[in-house]
Every structure is written in C-alpha cells, then in structure tokens.
Amino acid sequence: MEAMTLGSMLWMTVAAFLTLCIFSFLYKDNPFYTFAEHLIVGISAGYWISILYHTSLTVLWIEPLVDSFKAFGNAEGSVAGKIGMLIVNIAPGAIGLLMLSRFFKKISWISRWPIAYYLGISAGAALPLFMQSFVIRQVAANMIDPTAVVNTMGSDLTILYHYGNSTLMFWQGLGQIIIVLGSICGLAYFYFSAEHKGILGGAAKIGIWILMIGFGATFGYTVMARVSLLIGRFNFLIEWVSALGNYFGA
Amino acid sequence: MAGGIWLKLANLDRRWIYFVIGVVTFIPILFYIEVEVNITPEVESVYHRVDSLAPGTVIMVPMEFSPSTMAELEPMARAVLRHCFSRDLRVLSTALQIDGIILIEKVLRESAVEYGKKYGEDYVFLGYKPDAQSVILSMGENFRNSFPRDYYGDYLDDLPMMNGISNYSNMACIVNINATSGVDYWINYANGRYGAELALGVTAVIATDYYTFLQSNQIFGLMGGLKGAAEYERLIGRPKDIANRSMTSVSVAHVFIILFIIIGNVAYFVNRRKGQG
Amino acid sequence: MRREVPLTIVFVCGAFMAFQYFVPHHVSATVYQYALNWTIIIGIFTLVVGIGSLINVHYDRISKRKPTWRYSIVTLAALAFMATVGVLSPNAITDTQGLFLKMYFFVLSPVQATMFALLAFFIASAAYRAFRAKTVLATLLLLSAVIVMLGRVPIGETLTGWLPEGLRFSDISKYILDYPNTAAKRAIYIGVGLGIAGTSLKIILGIERTWLGGGK
Numbered sequence: 001m002e003a004m005t006l007g008s009m010l011w012m013t014v015a016a017f018l019t020l021c022i023f024s025f026l027y028k029d030n031p032f033y034t035f036a037e038h039l040i041v042g043i044s045a046g047y048w049i050s051i052l053y054h055t056s057l058t059v060l061w062i063e064p065l066v067d068s069f070k071a072f073g074n075a076e077g078s079v080a081g082k083i084g085m086l087i088v089n090i091a092p093g094a095i096g097l098l099m100l101s102r103f104f105k106k107i108s109w110i111s112r113w114p115i116a117y118y119l120g121i122s123a124g125a126a127l128p129l130f131m132q133s134f135v136i137r138q139v140a141a142n143m144i145d146p147t148a149v150v151n152t153m154g155s156d157l158t159i160l161y162h163y164g165n166s167t168l169m170f171w172q173g174l175g176q177i178i179i180v181l182g183s184i185c186g187l188a189y190f191y192f193s194a195e196h197k198g199i200l201g202g203a204a205k206i207g208i209w210i211l212m213i214g215f216g217a218t219f220g221y222t223v224m225a226r227v228s229l230l231i232g233r234f235n236f237l238i239e240w241v242s243a244l245g246n247y248f249g250a
Numbered sequence: 251m252a253g254g255i256w257l258k259l260a261n262l263d264r265r266w267i268y269f270v271i272g273v274v275t276f277i278p279i280l281f282y283i284e285v286e287v288n289i290t291p292e293v294e295s296v297y298h299r300v301d302s303l304a305p306g307t308v309i310m311v312p313m314e315f316s317p318s319t320m321a322e323l324e325p326m327a328r329a330v331l332r333h334c335f336s337r338d339l340r341v342l343s344t345a346l347q348i349d350g351i352i353l354i355e356k357v358l359r360e361s362a363v364e365y366g367k368k369y370g371e372d373y374v375f376l377g378y379k380p381d382a383q384s385v386i387l388s389m390g391e392n393f394r395n396s397f398p399r400d401y402y403g404d405y406l407d408d409l410p411m412m413n414g415i416s417n418y419s420n421m422a423c424i425v426n427i428n429a430t431s432g433v434d435y436w437i438n439y440a441n442g443r444y445g446a447e448l449a450l451g452v453t454a455v456i457a458t459d460y461y462t463f464l465q466s467n468q469i470f471g472l473m474g475g476l477k478g479a480a481e482y483e484r485l486i487g488r489p490k491d492i493a494n495r496s497m498t499s500v501s502v503a504h505v506f507i508i509l510f511i512i513i514g515n516v517a518y519f520v521n522r523r524k525g526q527g
Numbered sequence: 528m529r530r531e532v533p534l535t536i537v538f539v540c541g542a543f544m545a546f547q548y549f550v551p552h553h554v555s556a557t558v559y560q561y562a563l564n565w566t567i568i569i570g571i572f573t574l575v576v577g578i579g580s581l582i583n584v585h586y587d588r589i590s591k592r593k594p595t596w597r598y599s600i601v602t603l604a605a606l607a608f609m610a611t612v613g614v615l616s617p618n619a620i621t622d623t624q625g626l627f628l629k630m631y632f633f634v635l636s637p638v639q640a641t642m643f644a645l646l647a648f649f650i651a652s653a654a655y656r657a658f659r660a661k662t663v664l665a666t667l668l669l670l671s672a673v674i675v676m677l678g679r680v681p682i683g684e685t686l687t688g689w690l691p692e693g694l695r696f697s698d699i700s701k702y703i704l705d706y707p708n709t710a711a712k713r714a715i716y717i718g719v720g721l722g723i724a725g726t727s728l729k730i731i732l733g734i735e736r737t738w739l740g741g742g743k
Contacts, residue, residue, distance in 0.1 A: 046613060
C-alpha cells in the first residue's frame with residue numbers, strides 16, 4: 001500500500017465520520033444524522049448544477065447557439081439557412097426557459113408548454129416500442145410448440161422408466177408449460193373487468209400463486225442486494241482504519 | 251416462562267436485530283474463507299459472448315449506477331471491463347445516471363490503466379446527458395447527435411476509435427450495467443427499435459424482473475447483483491476479487507435473516523395460541 | 528388557450544413520434560433527431576426547476592423559522608459551495624486532485640452509499656417483525672424467498688451439495704427463477720406494456736389531462 005498523505009487521511013476521516021453519522025440513525029434519530037442528511041441534499045444539488053453545466057448546457061445548447069451566431073459572419077451558406085439554424089438552436093433553450101415560469105404564480109401556466117412537448121415526445125416514442133417489447137415480444141415468447149414440449153417430457157419419462165435415470169428434461173418441459181399457463185393465469189388475476197368466478201376465478205387463483213412465488217424470489221434477491229450494500233460500507237470502514245494504522249504506524 | 255420468552259422475542263427492540271445483523275455481516279469480512287461460487291448459465295452466456303469477440307471489436311458498456319448501488323455494480327463493472335480489455339476489445343461507454351458519472355469514469359479509467367489501454371484508441375467515455383430515454387433513442391441514430399463531444403471535451407471525430415463508429419449497428423453488443431429503471435429503455439429502444447444485442451448487469455433488487463426477457467431472447471445474458479459479479483470474477487480467473495470475498499458475509503447474513511424469520515414466526519404463532527399476540 | 532395550446536402541442540409531438548417509428552424517410556428521421564435533441568436540452572431545465580424548488584423550500588423554512596431551519600442553512604450553504612466550486616472550475620469534473628471531485632468521493636459518495644446500506648438493517652427488522660406465514664399465499668412467498676436466498680449463495684451449495692442434481696437449493700432456486708418467476712414477471716410486464724400504451728394514447732389524445740395541473 002502506498003504511503004498515505006495527511007490530506008488523504010483527513011478526507012477519508014471525513015468520509016468515515018459522515019458514514020458513522022448516518023449509521024447513528026440505527027440507534028435513534030439524532031443531530032449528527034440530520035446534519036449529514038441535510039448536507040448531502042445540498043451537496044447533491046450543487047453537484048447536479050455543476051454536472052449539467054459542464055456536460056450538457058454548454059455542449060448541447062450554448063456552443064451550437066454561439067456557432068449559429070458566428071455563422072452570420074461567414075460568407076458561406078444562405079441567409080435563410082443560417083436563420084433556420086439559429087431558430088433551431090435557440091428554440092430548445094427558449095422552450096426550456098419557459099419551464100422556469102413555474103416559480104411565478106401569475107405566469108406559471110406557461111410551463112405547461114415545455115411539459116406538453118416533453119410529454120408528447122416521451123409518450124409518442126414509448127407507445128409503439130413498449131407495445132412491441134413488453135407485449136408483442138413477450139406474448140410471442142409464450143408461443144411454444146406444445147407437441148415438442150410433450151414429446152420431450154415423454155422421452156424423459158421413458159428413459160426414467162427403462163433406465164432409472166432422468167435427464168431432467170421432464171422438468172424443463174413442465175417449466176415451459178408453467179411459463180405459458182402461469183403468465184396467462186397471472187394476467188387473469190389482474191383482469192378486474194369481470195368477476196373472478198368460474199374459469200376466470202380458477203385461473204386468477206393459480207395466477208396469484210405464481211405471482212407469490214415470483215415475489216418471493218424477488219424478496220430473496222432483494223435481501224442479497226441490501227446486504228451487499230452494507231458489506232460495501234464495512235469494507236470502506238475497514239479500509240479507513242487500515243489507512244489510519246498505516247499513517248500513524250509509518 | 252416459555253410463553254414469557256416468546257412474548258419478549260415477539261416484542262424485541264429492533265435495535266438488537268440491527269446489532270446482530272451488523273456483527274454477522276462484519277465478522278466474515280475480517281476472516282476471509284474461500285467459498286465455491288456456482289456459475290449460472292445466464293452469466294456464462296455474457297462471458298462467452300464477450301470472449302468470442304475478435305480483438306479490436308468495439309463493444310458498448312454503458313454504466314448507470316451511483317454510490318448507492320456501487321457495492322453491487324462496481325465489482326461487476328470492473329470484471330466486465332477487465333475481461334474486455336484483456337481481450338483487446340475497444341470499449342465505448344456512457345454514464346446516463348447523474349450521481350454516478352464521476353465514479354463510472356474512475357472505474358473505466360482505472361480498469362483501462364491496468365491493461366495499458368490508451369484513451370481515444372482503446373476506449374472512449376461519452377459521459378452524461380439528461381433524459382436517458384431520449385439519449386438512448388438518439389444514440390441509435392448517431393452518437394454524435396447527443397454527444398458532440400466526449401466527457402473530456404474532445405470532439406468524437408478527433409478520437410481514432412470513433413472512426414467509422416456512428417451508432418449501435420457498429421457495436422458487437424451492448425453489456426449494460428444498470429441500477430436504474432432505465433434498463434427498460436435499453437430493452438425497448440436499443441434492442442427493440444435498433445436490434446442491438448443486449449446483456450444486462452443489474453442490482454439484485456431488479457434482477458428477477460428480467461428473466462422474462464432472457465427467456466424471450468430480448469437479452470442474451472443477465473448478471474444479478476453481487477452474486478453475478480462474483481460469478482463473472484470467477485469466469486475471468488479472479489476468484490479473490492471483492493465480490494467473491496464478500497460471498498461468505500452474504501451467506502452468513504442470509505442464514506441469520508432466515509433464522510430471524512423463523513423465530514419471528516414461531517414467536518407469533520406461540521403467542522397467538524396463548525392469546526397474547 | 529391556456530389548456531388548448533399545450534393539448535395541441537402534446538398531440539402533434541406524440542402523434543409525430545408514434546408514426547415516425549413506421550416512416551423511414553430521411554425528412555422524418557431528421558425531424559426525429561432534432562426532436563430528441565430538443566428534449567434532452569429541455570431536460571436540463573427540468574432539473575433546474577427541481578433545484579429551484581429545493582432552494583425555495585429551504586429558504587422558506589429559514590425565513591419562517593420552521594423546525595430544523597438551522598439544518599436548512601447547512602443545505603443551502605452546501606449547495607452554494609458545491610455549485611460555485613463546480614461551475615467556476617473549468618476542469619472540475621476531470622481534475623482528480625481538485626476540490627470538486629474530493630467532495631464527491633469523500634462527502635457525497637459515502638453518505639449516499641451509507642443511506643442505502645441502512646436498508647440491510649431495515650429489511651432484517653421487517654423480516655423479523657412482519658414476515659408472517661399467516662396464509663397459504665404468504666407461506667408460498669416465504670418458502671420461495673428462503674429457497675432463493677439460500678440457493679443463490681455458497682452456503683446453499685454447502686448445505687445441499689450432497690443431494691442428487693436437481694434437488695439442491697441452487698437447482699431449485701434456479702428452477703424458481705427460470706420458470707414460475709418468469710411467468711409472474713411476464714404477466715406483470717404485459718400488463719405494464721398495455722398500461723403504458725394505453726396511458727400514452729390517452730395523453731396524446733388529450734383524454735388524460737392531470738399533467739396540466741389545476742387552474743384555468
């Protein structure tokens with residue numbers, strides 16, 4: 001490990017202090033936690049301003065706008081074309097600035113225009129593509145060949161009967177059937193336009209069972225996710241103690 | 251007396267639970283025990299796909315995670331990037347999650363330095379732009395439309411690697427490492443509209459949601475959480491990296507949480523039977 | 528006017544984007560590209576509005592001396608400091624020795640990470656206090672969770688490695704993820720897809736107007 005400088009050690013100590021401030025919430029709410037919480041809100045907002053300025057505002061709007069103005073000083077290109085480009089480059093910023101009218105009650109209705117633009121573009125882009133990826137492709141994946149699946153399952157059972165071994169293909173075939181029937185039954189559960197009686201009721205019941213198994217799997221994975229985050233912080237604290245030891249021991 | 255213990259357990263101060271979880275998660279980190287990590291087909295398919303690419307091929311590794319999810323996805327990102335750089339693949343990356351750009355740039359830069367890779371020739375980092383949905387759609391037409399310059403301020407046309415690279419069709423595949431709901435945009439837009447071959451590396455919280463896209467072949471691989479990272483580390487021959495080293499701690503924590511669930515349920519049913527629930 | 532103009536804008540933009548997907552003509556593609564670029568630029572100002580709202584809220588707390596008003600001073604001071612350091616320094620986002628990146632790595636990053644790390648404790652506490660096998664469905668969820676929790680970590684292999692293939696925790700958890708979980712999530716995603724398509728259509732056609740907010 002390379003030698004730790006005083007500056008690095010102090011910064012790590014600040015990070016460790018703030019980490020412990022947040023962990024102190026586990027005992028009870030206290031001023032250290034509240035301080036760290038409010039600090040991070042302010043630091044995050046300041047960070048976003050800086051990032052937006054450096055990576056987006058200048059590159060995507062200010063620079064093209066300045067170039068559009070500079071183009072009028074060039075002999076090349078038609079005036080109409082240059083005016084067109086200027087309008088194309090001014091317009092998004094102007095529309096975006098209209099958003100700031102939200103801060104003034106009397107003219108806050110103007111902010112509906114950029115919101116309308118944003119919403120229209122997003123909704124229009126999402127409509128065909130979400131239908132395609134989330135619905136059509138998913139339904140298409142449910143179109144299994146039932147004879148092939150049944151044959152596979154039958155072959156596996158035959159092998160098991162004759163030789164006492166299983167290739168587990170039976171369970172894979174059964175799994176395919178679970179996917180098809182399970183997804184249909186799950187959709188039946190979410191269909192509230194008709195009463196869940198008879199066939200629909202039966203399908204909905206199977207559907208909720210399948211959904212519960214899926215949610216259980218999600219919960220199991222979520223536990224792993226949360227524990228992983230905790231391990232990350234413990235690793236950092238160990239690193240900090242080790243760095244302190246290196247600095248004072250060196 | 252027995253009923254008294256179960257009643258006490260049912261009303262246990264939650265801070266004792268926090269204390270136990272803290273201790274059982276912390277101690278295994280101090281005493282590393284190597285454990286076997288089984289490799290799953292969905293992670294293996296990502297590895298094989300990347301491994302099958304010829305040196306010099308351009309692969310896109312967009313990353314969208316932040317400090318709040320870096321414990322899971324940073325090891326995964328490093329493993330994938332190390333694999334790419336060790337195979338002499340050229341990497342194009344973006345960071346469409348605002349809180350994670352600096353972190354992602356550091357991960358990319360450090361991984362590249364490990365393999366002696368040169369910026370602009372072996373890897374390019376486009377950086378961040380707001381509104382991930384529009385950016386992902388825009389990159390399908392031309393990267394230069396939403397990223398006229400890279401993260402460091404250089405024009406893309408000045409970077410040797412970007413010669414002849416315009417959109418997803420020039421990428422061998424996309425391995426998206428993502429902690430946000432923006433995963434859906436990569437599936438719907440990059441794969442759905444532009445037909446890009448897509449693999450996902452996601453946090454464990456959302457990993458179970460994407461098995462359905464794996465089954466429908468909309469994605470060719472899926473890595474979930476720290477376990478997915480550990481599997482990929484094993485596959486690239488680095489079984490002592492951080493994700494693998496954390497597996498013991500994860501295992502012990504899981505066992506204790508299951509014990510808590512069992513104890514909580516037993517206490518509940520015992521007390522309910524005694525009319526004290 | 529105040530409602531009709533935005534509704535017209537949303538219809539024109541939405542209809543264009545929806546139909547553009549099916550129209551490969553180069554004029555359509557050019558307009559599409561400009562539309563996306565404009566959306567990205569407008570997205571910048573959306574974030575500015577968010578930050579402005581944050582400043583408003585905390586300024587209001589300070590001026591009216593609401594509870595925790597002193598902490599709001601911390602928030603605004605931190606915002607001003609970080610924004611000043613970040614914007615005024617031309618190499619703020621690339622200078623690894625600069626104050627901006629130090630603040631990111633040693634203040635923002637650890638606090639954000641630790642806030643989410645608290646969830647590990649909360650999930651354990653919630654599992655202990657609330658996860659009850661009161662009904663068959665709850666028991667099914669619980670069993671599925673336990674099998675996946677053990678099957679996805681090495682300890683599951685240690686506990687059941689001696690069992691024949693197919694009966695180990697890792698095999699059963701894989702089966703759960705590959706089949707019933709896939710079925711469940713497929714049903715959810717089809718529902719989500721239909722919902723998004725329906726809502727998008729309602730927004731474009733002006734049937735869904737809650738985004739206009741109250742007032743005239």
